Every structure is written in structure tokens, then in C-alpha cells.
Amino acid sequence: MEKTTTLSGLPHLCDVEHCTYCQACSSACAHGAIRFETDACGFAHPRVDADRCVGCGLCEQVCPVIHPPAAGGEPRVLALYSKDDATVRSSSSGGVFGELAVHVLDGGGCVFGAVARDGRIYHTRADRPEEVEPMKGSKYVQSDVGDCYRQARRELAHGRQVLFTGTPCQLAAVRTFVGPRLAEGLLTAEVVCHGVPPVALWARCLRLAGIDPADVDTVRFRQTEVWNYRSRLRTREGRWRDLFFVPDVYMKLFMRAMTYKPACYGCPFARLPRYADFTLGDFWGIRSSATFRVNRRGTSVLLLNTARAAEVFSAVADRFVAEERDLREALVQNPNIERPTARPAGREALLADLTTMDGAVFVRKYRLQNTLRNYVGYWLRRLKS
Ligand SMILES: Cc1cc2nc3c(=O)[nH]c(=O)nc-3n(C[C@H](O)[C@H](O)[C@H](O)COP(=O)(O)OP(=O)(O)OC[C@H]3O[C@@H](n4cnc5c(N)ncnc54)[C@H](O)[C@@H]3O)c2cc1C
Ligand code: SF4
Ligand code: SF4
Ligand code: SF4
Numbered sequence: 001m002e003k004t005t006t007l008s009g010l011p012h013l014c015d016v017e018h019c020t021y022c023q024a025c026s027s028a029c030a031h032g033a034i035r036f037e038t039d040a041c042g043f044a045h046p047r048v049d050a051d052r053c054v055g056c057g058l059c060e061q062v063c064p065v066i067h068p069p070a071a072g073g074e075p076r077v078l079a080l081y082s083k084d085d086a087t088v089r090s091s092s093s094g095g096v097f098g099e100l101a102v103h104v105l106d107g108g109g110c111v112f113g114a115v116a117r118d119g120r121i122y123h124t125r126a127d128r129p130e131e132v133e134p135m136k137g138s139k140y141v142q143s144d145v146g147d148c149y150r151q152a153r154r155e156l157a158h159g160r161q162v163l164f165t166g167t168p169c170q171l172a173a174v175r176t177f178v179g180p181r182l183a184e185g186l187l188t189a190e191v192v193c194h195g196v197p198p199v200a201l202w203a204r205c206l207r208l209a210g211i212d213p214a215d216v217d218t219v220r221f222r223q224t225e226v227w228n229y230r231s232r233l234r235t236r237e238g239r240w241r242d243l244f245f246v247p248d249v250y251m252k253l254f255m256r257a258m259t260y261k262p263a264c265y266g267c268p269f270a271r272l273p274r275y276a277d278f279t280l281g282d283f284w285g286i287r288s289s290a291t292f293r294v295n296r297r298g299t300s301v302l303l304l305n306t307a308r309a310a311e312v313f314s315a316v317a318d319r320f321v322a323e324e325r326d327l328r329e330a331l332v333q334n335p336n337i338e339r340p341t342a343r344p345a346g347r348e349a350l351l352a353d354l355t356t357m358d359g360a361v362f363v364r365k366y367r368l369q370n371t372l373r374n375y376v377g378y379w380l381r382r383l384k385s
Contacts, residue, residue: 021198028059062173068275092298094298142198156186191281274337278302282299285332285334292325
């Protein structure tokens with residue numbers, strides 16, 4: 001995206017169509033001049049307070065949409081999963097994140113990742129293995145990075161290695177935020193990302209299902225008994241609820257790509273070559289392979305995009321069942337490695353209905369009830385687990 005300077009001297013940041021809500025700009029502003037405005041769906045874009053802004057331009061410099069960092073090279077592609085079954089069980093896919101995190105902690109570094117706690121999805125820092133546990137598992141809701149970019153910069157300045165994990169836009173942001181001087185200690189591991197809805201839409205879907213978001217403690221969007229999607233949440237009283245029967249409107253709309261941030265449909269980071277050292281995803285395409293023994297609880301695709309990623313991986317390679325594969329195979333059923341999700345027709349009308357319509361009417365209108373096929377699939381997976 002082209003940078004344009006405003007006549008007022010105020011920085012020109014992204015509009016709601018381009019803003020990824022990575023929060024690099026607000027993290028960089030030492031004057032507290034940036035806040036985020038949200039629309040009815042919770043889609044955000046930054047607003048600059050003219051009374052506080054001193055026109056230093058730092059926020060524009062760190063915006064990865066305006067100034068993307070340098071991309072990596074041609075990736076090496078692996079199909080893999082951790083040899084430690086407990087790590088695979090506690091992760092969404094093959095447990096690559098968990099193994100990388102342990103490696104960095106063992107070397108005295110720290111790890112940043114997303115957790116779901118107290119009804120919030122947010123980034124935090126782990127200095128001990130037990131703090132990595134809640135970071136495991138995909139949370140399909142926008143994570144609030146809080147002051148994590150600043151913390152990461154501080155740790156790097158103290159000479160500590162930092163593994164920062166998150167969506168590709170957050171990792172492009174941490175790289176521009178930290179800058180080239182401290183880049184050497186920073187390792188970045190991004191998830192393949194088809195898009196993320198804002199927390200307001202998650203809350204709206206919970207209310208629509210008769211659940212008060214204030215009662216939610218944590219959520220698991222994928223269950224590890226099988227390599228598939230099924231949401232369960234834990235209330236503040238400690239009771240687990242399976243959302244399949246509600247029905248799970250949030251995940252149904254997520255899978256239909258209806259609720260992502262507007263920027264996701266033109267995501268500048270969904271491309272090859274990638275911007276992070278590591279790219280982690282699900283190796284859906286490997287299911288058809290004859291040579292690799294797939295782990296049905298989760299088999300990951302791992303892209304090593306930089307020389308540093310290859311070096312770190314060689315130090316942890318013996319923790320995995322792994323095989324080098326062809327990039328074309330990884331792209332099967334995983335197009336977001338190389339391009340953004342297309343904006344589906346009817347999205348705007350659906351979102352307008354979602355924010356205004358009675359829940360039952362909405363569910364009927366958009367055919368979100370469970371079908372016989374859904375029920376059969378659900379019980380078959382439960383029997384197999
Ligand atoms: C929003 C989202 C969309 C995804 N879309 C795809 C896809 O289209 N195709 C695909 O192959 N894989 C996708 N994934 C990645 C996949 O689900 C696994 O997370 C990934 O393969 C890593 O698995 P793992 O077993 O190594 O680690 P896990 O233990 O599953 O680790 C989870 C990692 O994801 C990070 N994370 C979790 N939730 C969030 C969040 N809300 N925001 C930022 N970071 C988060 C954690 O910090 C951690 O690093 C997506 C993940 C997320 C979070
Ligand atoms: S130009 Fe400087 S002071 Fe103004 S909003 Fe950006 S970072 Fe803050
Ligand atoms: S993309 Fe990130 S840095 Fe750029 S304006 Fe949006 S939140 Fe700020
Ligand atoms: S699709 Fe792109 S913009 Fe959207 S959350 Fe993922 S990385 Fe960020």
C-alpha cells in the first residue's frame with residue numbers, strides 16, 4: 001500500500017479495508033495518540049488524536065502494510081509431527097509450535113503466543129514450559145497483542161532469544177517494530193492463516209446461542225481426539241460445554257469465510273515467499289500420500305523460509321517424525337500459503353443480519369442448523385476417538 005502524507009501533518013495509517021489490527025502503530029506511539037475505532041461488527045482501524053500526536057511518523061514506519069519487511073526465500077517443505085504423543089494431543093496439529101517453544105526456552109529464551117483465558121483471546125509471554133501449554137491450540141478469534149511487541153523488543157535488547165508466534169500480520173508487525181538492529185535474536189513462527197474474525201463477532205455468536213460471553217473462561221476450537229474442528233468452551237464455574245448441539249454458528253460462519261476482518265480478503269502476507277522464519281499449518285494434502293505415515297491426531301506442514309529456520313530445525317529434527325515433501329503437495333487444500341481467501345458473495349448482507357436479527361431467524365435464514373450429515377459425522381468421530 002502506498003504511503004501518503006496528510007495535509008494536517010498527521011500520520012496516514014490504514015483504513016478499515018486494509019488495517020489488519022496488528023497493533024504495531026499503537027504499540028510504537030509513545031504519546032498514546034492512537035486508539036482503534038470499531039464498527040458494528042467490531043472491525044477496527046486506527047484513529048490519531050491530533051492533540052497528542054507530535055508528528056514523529058513512527059507509527060507509519062512500523063506499519064507492515066505500508067512498509068512490509070523483507071520476505072524469506074524459497075521454502076523447504078516438511079510433513080511432520082512430534083514423536084511425543086502428549087505434545088500432539090495438546091496441540092491443534094502436529095505439535096511443531098510446542099517443540100520449537102521448548103527448544104527456545106531450554107536455550108534461555110522466551111516465547112510469545114496467543115492464549116484463551118478469562119473470556120479473552122490475547123498474546124502473552126512464556127518463560128517456563130507450563131506457560132506454553134495454554135498457547136497451544138488454534139484460537140480462531142482475533143488476539144489482542146497488548147504490550148507484547150514492546151516486551152519482545154526489551155527481551156531482545158537484553159540479549160535474550162525471542163520466539164514470537166501468531167498470525168502472519170502480527171509477525172510482519174513484530175519484525176518492523178523490532179527493527180533490523182535487534183532482528184538477530186528474533187525467531188518468528190506464523191500459522192497459515194485463512195482469516196480471523198474480531199472478538200465482537202465471537203461474542204455476538206455466543207449470545208445468539210444463549211451463552212453469556214461474560215460466563216466464558218476458555219475455549220478449544222479443535223479437539224485432539226481427531227484431526228478436526230469442534231468447539232468446546234469452559235465456563236467460569238469450570239463446566240465444559242460442547243457447542244456442536246447449540247449449533248456452533250461461529251465456526252460455521254468461520255468455515256464459510258464470512259466473518260473475517262476486511263483486510264484478510266486482500267491479505268498482503270498470504271503469499272510466497274513468506275515473511276516469517278517458520279510457517280506452520282495442517283498438512284491436509286498429505287492424506288493422499290502413500291509413503292508418509294500420517295498421524296490422524298494431527299500432521300503438520302512446516303515451511304522453513306530462512307537459513308535461520310533451517311538451522312534451528314536441524315537442532316530439533318530428532319523430536320519429529322518428518323519427511324521432506326513437495327511444495328505443490330502442501331498447497332493442496334491449503335491455498336492460503338500462497339493467496340488470501342476470496343471475499344464470499346453475500347458477506348455484507350449476512351453481517352448486517354448477524355448484528356441486528358433475532359438469533360433463531362438468523363440461523364434459519366442462513367441454514368446454520370445441523371444437518372443429518374453433520375450429526376452422522378459427529379457421532380462417527382466420537383466413536384473413532
Ligand atoms: C486464526 C488461525 C487460522 C488458521 N488457519 C489455518 C489454515 O487456513 N490452514 C492451516 O493449515 N492452518 C491454519 N492455522 C494453523 C493450524 O490450525 C495450527 O495452529 C498450526 O498448524 C500449528 O499447529 P501446531 O500443532 O504446531 O501448534 P499449536 O499447538 O496448535 O499452536 C498454536 C499456535 O498458534 C498460535 N495462535 C493460536 N491462536 C492464535 C490467534 N488467535 N492469533 C494468533 N496466533 C494464534 C499460538 O500462539 C501458537 O503458536 C490457523 C491458525 C489460526 C490461529
Ligand atoms: S506520528 Fe508519532 S506521535 Fe503521532 S500518532 Fe504516530 S507515533 Fe504517535
Ligand atoms: S495494519 Fe497494523 S500498524 Fe497498520 S494501521 Fe493497522 S493496526 Fe496500525
Ligand atoms: S488473513 Fe492476513 S490480515 Fe487476516 S489475520 Fe491472517 S495474516 Fe492477518
